Amino acid sequence: MRLFLSFFFCLCCSALTGFAQMKVSYSANDTGGVVIHADSRLALVTKSHAPQQRNYIRSTHGFRVQIYSGSDRAKASEIKLDFMRRFPGIRTYMTYVQPQFRVKVGDFATRAEAQKIYQQVSTLYSPCMIVPDIVELTNTQKDD
Structure with missing residues (x-):
């Protein structure tokens, strides 16, 4: 059974490497730079993950x-x-x-950012303090 599983694993790995092969050619006379010949399905995969990144x-x-x-x-x-x-935009x-x-x-991300909110809420809620914690930060990049 182990022999069959290892054979199946090797077969799958060799099949996957065949799908993702790229050929890169360089030419000294060509002014365009690098020419990449790749499988068209590779472009679909990279485009589908771009918005998520x-x-x-x-x-x-x-x-x-x-x-x-x-x-x-x-x-x-x-x-x-x-x-x-009172503060609907803050989680x-x-x-x-x-x-x-x-x-x-x-x-x-920083204590200085937390200090701004602390100054607003310290009069409303007592006792109030800034504490270190694991936080969730959102990274939003604009399309170029």
Whole structure:
């Protein structure tokens, strides 16, 4: 059985390399540069993935503003809803780490970005603090 699986794997690998072969030719007399002869299906694959690579979300180390920390789930939900009504463009997160519920807001790459929101919400929610967290940052590139 192992012999069959290894034979099948080798067969699949050799078939896949046949589909993706490219021929690159260089010519000293040609002013056009490099001529690439490739399978037409390769262009379809690269075009289908191009829009997905322009806008992506990645997780990284960053900062959030914590606006609630306590054992009352109802109060945590109430504060989260209140924040969502006041600041609809900023994402909110409610987590439970025994024995406390925490409400954190925003996805900021730097502490300076989090400081701007902190100044706005510190008068509304007490105690309020900037905490390091794993955040989701969106990268949007414009088409050239």
